[in-house]
Amino acid sequence: MxxxxxxxxxxxxxxxxxxLSAIGVSGMTVTEVKGHGRQKGQTEIYRGAEYQVxxxxxxxxxxxxxxxxxxKVVETIGKAAKTGKIGDGKIFVLDLEQAVRIRTGERDAEAVAT
Ligand SMILES: Nc1ncnc2c1ncn2[C@@H]1O[C@H](COP(=O)(O)OP(=O)(O)OP(=O)(O)O)[C@@H](O)[C@H]1O
Ligand SMILES: [Mg+2]
Incomplete structure:
Protein backbone atom coordinates (compact mmCIF):
# COMPACT_ATOMS: atom_id res chain seq x y z
CA MET A 1 0.00 0.00 0.00
CA LEU A 20 -11.00 11.34 -6.60
CA SER A 21 -14.62 10.33 -6.34
CA ALA A 22 -14.75 9.92 -10.12
CA ILE A 23 -11.94 7.33 -10.03
CA GLY A 24 -13.54 5.44 -7.15
CA VAL A 25 -11.43 6.62 -4.23
CA SER A 26 -13.75 6.67 -1.26
CA GLY A 27 -11.62 7.10 1.85
CA MET A 28 -9.51 10.10 2.68
CA THR A 29 -8.52 12.46 5.45
CA VAL A 30 -8.58 16.18 4.68
CA THR A 31 -6.89 18.69 6.94
CA GLU A 32 -6.44 22.45 6.89
CA VAL A 33 -2.73 23.14 7.18
CA LYS A 34 -0.25 25.94 6.65
CA GLY A 35 3.06 25.81 4.91
CA HIS A 36 5.42 27.37 2.47
CA GLY A 37 7.42 26.30 -0.51
CA ARG A 38 10.45 27.83 -2.10
CA GLN A 39 9.01 31.36 -2.26
CA LYS A 40 8.65 31.13 1.51
CA GLY A 41 5.05 32.20 1.18
CA GLN A 42 5.95 35.74 0.30
CA THR A 43 4.92 36.43 -3.25
CA GLU A 44 1.68 34.55 -2.84
CA ILE A 45 0.38 37.10 -0.36
CA TYR A 46 2.58 40.15 -0.06
CA ARG A 47 4.22 41.05 -3.32
CA GLY A 48 7.49 42.74 -2.54
CA ALA A 49 6.89 42.66 1.19
CA GLU A 50 9.89 42.35 3.44
CA TYR A 51 8.59 39.57 5.62
CA GLN A 52 11.03 36.71 5.76
CA VAL A 53 8.71 33.73 5.90
CA LYS A 72 -3.63 6.96 -10.88
CA VAL A 73 -4.37 8.83 -7.67
CA VAL A 74 -1.25 10.97 -8.04
CA GLU A 75 -2.09 11.77 -11.66
CA THR A 76 -5.70 12.60 -10.80
CA ILE A 77 -4.77 14.95 -7.96
CA GLY A 78 -2.08 16.58 -10.07
CA LYS A 79 -4.54 17.41 -12.81
CA ALA A 80 -7.36 18.51 -10.53
CA ALA A 81 -5.23 20.76 -8.32
CA LYS A 82 -3.25 22.50 -11.05
CA THR A 83 -3.73 26.19 -11.74
CA GLY A 84 -0.28 26.68 -13.22
CA LYS A 85 0.59 29.36 -10.70
CA ILE A 86 3.08 29.23 -7.84
CA GLY A 87 1.84 27.53 -4.73
CA ASP A 88 -0.12 24.79 -6.50
CA GLY A 89 1.36 22.35 -4.02
CA LYS A 90 3.12 19.01 -3.83
CA ILE A 91 2.26 15.34 -3.83
CA PHE A 92 4.24 12.86 -1.77
CA VAL A 93 3.97 9.07 -1.94
CA LEU A 94 5.02 7.02 1.10
CA ASP A 95 5.20 3.28 1.58
CA LEU A 96 2.43 2.23 3.92
CA GLU A 97 3.03 -0.82 6.11
CA GLN A 98 -0.35 -1.64 7.55
CA ALA A 99 -3.98 -0.67 7.48
CA VAL A 100 -6.89 -1.93 9.57
CA ARG A 101 -10.61 -1.31 9.08
CA ILE A 102 -11.59 -1.19 12.73
CA ARG A 103 -15.21 -2.30 12.30
CA THR A 104 -14.44 -5.53 10.47
CA GLY A 105 -10.85 -6.23 11.38
CA GLU A 106 -9.94 -6.31 7.68
CA ARG A 107 -6.32 -5.58 7.06
CA ASP A 108 -4.11 -3.97 4.46
CA ALA A 109 -5.43 -3.93 0.86
CA GLU A 110 -8.87 -5.10 2.02
CA ALA A 111 -8.95 -2.38 4.65
CA VAL A 112 -8.37 0.37 2.10
CA ALA A 113 -10.50 -1.11 -0.69
CA THR A 114 -13.63 0.69 -1.79
N1 LIG B 1 9.64 20.21 0.52
C1 LIG B 1 8.43 20.28 1.10
N2 LIG B 1 8.15 19.51 2.15
C2 LIG B 1 6.94 19.55 2.75
N3 LIG B 1 5.95 20.33 2.33
C3 LIG B 1 6.18 21.12 1.27
C4 LIG B 1 7.43 21.14 0.60
N4 LIG B 1 7.35 22.02 -0.42
C5 LIG B 1 6.10 22.51 -0.39
N5 LIG B 1 5.40 21.98 0.64
C6 LIG B 1 4.04 22.26 1.01
O1 LIG B 1 3.32 22.54 -0.18
C7 LIG B 1 2.76 23.84 -0.14
C8 LIG B 1 2.81 24.45 -1.50
O2 LIG B 1 4.14 24.47 -1.95
P1 LIG B 1 4.48 25.18 -3.31
O3 LIG B 1 3.54 24.70 -4.34
O4 LIG B 1 4.56 26.66 -3.10
O5 LIG B 1 5.93 24.57 -3.60
P2 LIG B 1 7.09 25.26 -4.42
O6 LIG B 1 8.23 24.29 -4.37
O7 LIG B 1 7.33 26.64 -3.91
O8 LIG B 1 6.52 25.28 -5.91
P3 LIG B 1 6.07 26.57 -6.78
O9 LIG B 1 7.33 27.20 -7.27
O10 LIG B 1 5.21 26.01 -7.86
O11 LIG B 1 5.30 27.47 -5.85
C9 LIG B 1 3.58 24.56 0.91
O12 LIG B 1 2.84 25.62 1.49
C10 LIG B 1 3.88 23.47 1.90
O13 LIG B 1 2.76 23.26 2.73
MG1 LIG C 1 5.82 28.02 -3.94
Whole structure:
Protein backbone atom coordinates (compact mmCIF):
# COMPACT_ATOMS: atom_id res chain seq x y z
CA MET A 1 0.00 0.00 0.00
CA UNK A 2 0.92 3.63 -0.43
CA UNK A 3 0.00 6.72 1.48
CA UNK A 4 -0.53 9.58 -0.95
CA UNK A 5 -0.10 12.94 0.77
CA UNK A 6 -1.11 15.95 -1.29
CA UNK A 7 -0.83 19.60 -0.27
CA UNK A 8 -3.06 21.77 -2.46
CA UNK A 9 -4.59 25.22 -2.66
CA UNK A 10 -7.72 25.44 -0.51
CA UNK A 11 -9.70 26.68 -3.51
CA UNK A 12 -8.96 23.38 -5.28
CA UNK A 13 -10.29 21.18 -2.49
CA UNK A 14 -13.65 20.41 -4.07
CA UNK A 15 -12.11 19.82 -7.48
CA UNK A 16 -9.71 17.29 -5.98
CA UNK A 17 -12.48 15.56 -4.03
CA UNK A 18 -14.68 15.33 -7.12
CA UNK A 19 -11.85 13.95 -9.24
CA LEU A 20 -11.00 11.34 -6.60
CA SER A 21 -14.62 10.33 -6.34
CA ALA A 22 -14.75 9.92 -10.12
CA ILE A 23 -11.94 7.33 -10.03
CA GLY A 24 -13.54 5.44 -7.15
CA VAL A 25 -11.43 6.62 -4.23
CA SER A 26 -13.75 6.67 -1.26
CA GLY A 27 -11.62 7.10 1.85
CA MET A 28 -9.51 10.10 2.68
CA THR A 29 -8.52 12.46 5.45
CA VAL A 30 -8.58 16.18 4.68
CA THR A 31 -6.89 18.69 6.94
CA GLU A 32 -6.44 22.45 6.89
CA VAL A 33 -2.73 23.14 7.18
CA LYS A 34 -0.25 25.94 6.65
CA GLY A 35 3.06 25.81 4.91
CA HIS A 36 5.42 27.37 2.47
CA GLY A 37 7.42 26.30 -0.51
CA ARG A 38 10.45 27.83 -2.10
CA GLN A 39 9.01 31.36 -2.26
CA LYS A 40 8.65 31.13 1.51
CA GLY A 41 5.05 32.20 1.18
CA GLN A 42 5.95 35.74 0.30
CA THR A 43 4.92 36.43 -3.25
CA GLU A 44 1.68 34.55 -2.84
CA ILE A 45 0.38 37.10 -0.36
CA TYR A 46 2.58 40.15 -0.06
CA ARG A 47 4.22 41.05 -3.32
CA GLY A 48 7.49 42.74 -2.54
CA ALA A 49 6.89 42.66 1.19
CA GLU A 50 9.89 42.35 3.44
CA TYR A 51 8.59 39.57 5.62
CA GLN A 52 11.03 36.71 5.76
CA VAL A 53 8.71 33.73 5.90
CA UNK A 54 4.94 33.60 5.69
CA UNK A 55 2.83 30.52 6.19
CA UNK A 56 0.13 30.13 3.57
CA UNK A 57 -3.10 28.18 4.18
CA UNK A 58 -3.23 24.89 2.27
CA UNK A 59 -5.31 21.74 2.36
CA UNK A 60 -3.71 18.36 2.95
CA UNK A 61 -5.14 15.09 1.65
CA UNK A 62 -4.04 11.79 3.15
CA UNK A 63 -5.17 8.86 1.05
CA UNK A 64 -4.22 5.24 1.72
CA UNK A 65 -4.51 3.07 -1.39
CA UNK A 66 -3.42 -0.25 -2.83
CA UNK A 67 -0.12 -0.08 -4.71
CA UNK A 68 -1.70 -0.56 -8.12
CA UNK A 69 -3.81 2.58 -8.00
CA UNK A 70 -1.31 4.95 -6.40
CA UNK A 71 -0.09 6.29 -9.74
CA LYS A 72 -3.63 6.96 -10.88
CA VAL A 73 -4.37 8.83 -7.67
CA VAL A 74 -1.25 10.97 -8.04
CA GLU A 75 -2.09 11.77 -11.66
CA THR A 76 -5.70 12.60 -10.80
CA ILE A 77 -4.77 14.95 -7.96
CA GLY A 78 -2.08 16.58 -10.07
CA LYS A 79 -4.54 17.41 -12.81
CA ALA A 80 -7.36 18.51 -10.53
CA ALA A 81 -5.23 20.76 -8.32
CA LYS A 82 -3.25 22.50 -11.05
CA THR A 83 -3.73 26.19 -11.74
CA GLY A 84 -0.28 26.68 -13.22
CA LYS A 85 0.59 29.36 -10.70
CA ILE A 86 3.08 29.23 -7.84
CA GLY A 87 1.84 27.53 -4.73
CA ASP A 88 -0.12 24.79 -6.50
CA GLY A 89 1.36 22.35 -4.02
CA LYS A 90 3.12 19.01 -3.83
CA ILE A 91 2.26 15.34 -3.83
CA PHE A 92 4.24 12.86 -1.77
CA VAL A 93 3.97 9.07 -1.94
CA LEU A 94 5.02 7.02 1.10
CA ASP A 95 5.20 3.28 1.58
CA LEU A 96 2.43 2.23 3.92
CA GLU A 97 3.03 -0.82 6.11
CA GLN A 98 -0.35 -1.64 7.55
CA ALA A 99 -3.98 -0.67 7.48
CA VAL A 100 -6.89 -1.93 9.57
CA ARG A 101 -10.61 -1.31 9.08
CA ILE A 102 -11.59 -1.19 12.73
CA ARG A 103 -15.21 -2.30 12.30
CA THR A 104 -14.44 -5.53 10.47
CA GLY A 105 -10.85 -6.23 11.38
CA GLU A 106 -9.94 -6.31 7.68
CA ARG A 107 -6.32 -5.58 7.06
CA ASP A 108 -4.11 -3.97 4.46
CA ALA A 109 -5.43 -3.93 0.86
CA GLU A 110 -8.87 -5.10 2.02
CA ALA A 111 -8.95 -2.38 4.65
CA VAL A 112 -8.37 0.37 2.10
CA ALA A 113 -10.50 -1.11 -0.69
CA THR A 114 -13.63 0.69 -1.79
N1 LIG B 1 9.64 20.21 0.52
C1 LIG B 1 8.43 20.28 1.10
N2 LIG B 1 8.15 19.51 2.15
C2 LIG B 1 6.94 19.55 2.75
N3 LIG B 1 5.95 20.33 2.33
C3 LIG B 1 6.18 21.12 1.27
C4 LIG B 1 7.43 21.14 0.60
N4 LIG B 1 7.35 22.02 -0.42
C5 LIG B 1 6.10 22.51 -0.39
N5 LIG B 1 5.40 21.98 0.64
C6 LIG B 1 4.04 22.26 1.01
O1 LIG B 1 3.32 22.54 -0.18
C7 LIG B 1 2.76 23.84 -0.14
C8 LIG B 1 2.81 24.45 -1.50
O2 LIG B 1 4.14 24.47 -1.95
P1 LIG B 1 4.48 25.18 -3.31
O3 LIG B 1 3.54 24.70 -4.34
O4 LIG B 1 4.56 26.66 -3.10
O5 LIG B 1 5.93 24.57 -3.60
P2 LIG B 1 7.09 25.26 -4.42
O6 LIG B 1 8.23 24.29 -4.37
O7 LIG B 1 7.33 26.64 -3.91
O8 LIG B 1 6.52 25.28 -5.91
P3 LIG B 1 6.07 26.57 -6.78
O9 LIG B 1 7.33 27.20 -7.27
O10 LIG B 1 5.21 26.01 -7.86
O11 LIG B 1 5.30 27.47 -5.85
C9 LIG B 1 3.58 24.56 0.91
O12 LIG B 1 2.84 25.62 1.49
C10 LIG B 1 3.88 23.47 1.90
O13 LIG B 1 2.76 23.26 2.73
MG1 LIG C 1 5.82 28.02 -3.94
Missing amino acids: KLVVAIVKPAMTNAVMDA TLVPKVRFDIAVADDIAD
